[in-house]
Amino acid sequence: MDVHVRLDGQRDLSGQIYRQLRTAIHDGLLRPGDRLPPTRELGRRLEVARNTVGVAYERLVAEGYADSRVGSGTYVRTTGLPMGGTATATDTTTHSGLRPRALWAGLSPWAAPETSGPTTAAHDFRVGLPDARLFPYDAWRPLIARELRFSAAGTVGYGDPAGHAGLRAALARHIGLSRGVRTGPDDVLVTTGTQQALDLIGRVLLDPGDRVAVEEPGYPPARLPFLAQGAEVTGVPVDAEGLLVDAIPPDTRAVYVTPAHQFPLGMAMSLRRRAALLQWARRHGAAVIEDDYDSEFRFGGRPVETLQSLDRDGHVIYVGSFSKVMLPSLRVGFLVAPAPLRAALRTAKYTVDWHTAVPTQAALARFVDDGLLARHVRRMQHTYATRHRAITKALTDHFADLTTLVPSAAGLHVTAFTRGHLTEPDALADLAVRARASGVAVYTLAEVAANRSACPGFVFGYGSISAPDIEPGLHRVLGQPRDS
Numbered sequence: 001m002d003v004h005v006r007l008d009g010q011r012d013l014s015g016q017i018y019r020q021l022r023t024a025i026h027d028g029l030l031r032p033g034d035r036l037p038p039t040r041e042l043g044r045r046l047e048v049a050r051n052t053v054g055v056a057y058e059r060l061v062a063e064g065y066a067d068s069r070v071g072s073g074t075y076v077r078t079t080g081l082p083m084g085g086t087a088t089a090t091d092t093t094t095h096s097g098l099r100p101r102a103l104w105a106g107l108s109p110w111a112a113p114e115t116s117g118p119t120t121a122a123h124d125f126r127v128g129l130p131d132a133r134l135f136p137y138d139a140w141r142p143l144i145a146r147e148l149r150f151s152a153a154g155t156v157g158y159g160d161p162a163g164h165a166g167l168r169a170a171l172a173r174h175i176g177l178s179r180g181v182r183t184g185p186d187d188v189l190v191t192t193g194t195q196q197a198l199d200l201i202g203r204v205l206l207d208p209g210d211r212v213a214v215e216e217p218g219y220p221p222a223r224l225p226f227l228a229q230g231a232e233v234t235g236v237p238v239d240a241e242g243l244l245v246d247a248i249p250p251d252t253r254a255v256y257v258t259p260a261h262q263f264p265l266g267m268a269m270s271l272r273r274r275a276a277l278l279q280w281a282r283r284h285g286a287a288v289i290e291d292d293y294d295s296e297f298r299f300g301g302r303p304v305e306t307l308q309s310l311d312r313d314g315h316v317i318y319v320g321s322f323s324k325v326m327l328p329s330l331r332v333g334f335l336v337a338p339a340p341l342r343a344a345l346r347t348a349k350y351t352v353d354w355h356t357a358v359p360t361q362a363a364l365a366r367f368v369d370d371g372l373l374a375r376h377v378r379r380m381q382h383t384y385a386t387r388h389r390a391i392t393k394a395l396t397d398h399f400a401d402l403t404t405l406v407p408s409a410a411g412l413h414v415t416a417f418t419r420g421h422l423t424e425p426d427a428l429a430d431l432a433v434r435a436r437a438s439g440v441a442v443y444t445l446a447e448v449a450a451n452r453s454a455c456p457g458f459v460f461g462y463g464s465i466s467a468p469d470i471e472p473g474l475h476r477v478l479g480q481p482r483d484s
């Protein structure tokens, strides 16, 4: 363990070493069981006699902070430390006069329902998570391992900000085939998830004060990158066909939409509405940001054309993500932008983080090229379709008096508006709290949506819940006695 010790002058050198090591143990920087540097080595580094360090160590041992093991060294004591366990680092910076720009005071990450890690809940209706239990780890691991060798190109030097050439080619083919997106490898920019794609778009497109229209209710994280550019973000209502194009303010510079599977309601934007949105964008010279998340999993109905493939005038920026088809923790997404934006977007990407991790990109390229992605999507499509059917049937068969299901044929969640006594926000919130206390991870529409006053309802994710657990889980949420 390389410990930083700073000596001042020539007096009481042993005492100085002793006190700093003791503080490091108190602050938890040196943890129980850690080996202190050999006295000879620390003495050499500090340019003091070995014995000076030895005296400091003896004091730590005498006071119960360390144990000396003959022939092995001196170790931080594992039990019965004088301060009664590991402490956290003292925060010496709370008095700093440094402050973020005022803009940042009003921004915070999505206070989302938990979206990380496994849950202890018996019934997991969390939103936005694929089934990590079914990820093809055995196929993925050798691909990553292959990239983490010296001979692999990805391990040497920096990569192209626009992304790994093989992945861009694979992606262009993949979305061309599966989504009808008209693109080539040079048009694709690999990003660290959708979130970064939106950030890059905001950077190159928006001036402070520009207006961005977003869906309401909508996906909360999408607003942040625009707000961080100083843009005005305006919520525009949606109906059963998607965004109400007539309600977009005329001075809007960019419109962010989720046409494949509206977040959080779940319906697809109708073809008629898509055409109207494109016409609006053309008339107003605005950009349309198409977040095509959740489009990979469809359960019937004819797929509607992407806005990008319908666009004839270069108004659409298409954004895709691997968070649902692979894993959100990989943080890989991409965008396809009209030609005049590409150079600026590539420079913006370079500015932000140079490039997305190359070994992950290279492994993903092979995953796509070798047909493993298509195979995984096919398998998961079947699994999620079964769950979608199970949840739709259970809600219709057992809870039609309490809920109205929003029709949806894609994605990893369904939304059900609530009726009767469950239209009252407090009653609904109370039901959700009690459900969670009883081991069901479930969230109301207001909890997952930007626009807290969204219609009363629940958003039921089925990415992480097995089909047989769905109906019992719903009973534990909606079958609760009214006043328990």
Ligand SMILES: Cc1ncc(COP(=O)(O)O)c(C=O)c1O
Pocket (backbone or CB within 6 Å): 127, 128, 129, 192, 193, 194, 195, 196, 219, 258, 263, 291, 293, 320, 321, 322, 323, 328, 332, 333
């Ligand atoms: C509307 C929407 N877009 C995109 C994403 C994926 O975002 P990312 O690629 O940053 O993980 C999600 C994830 O839940 C989402 O709900």
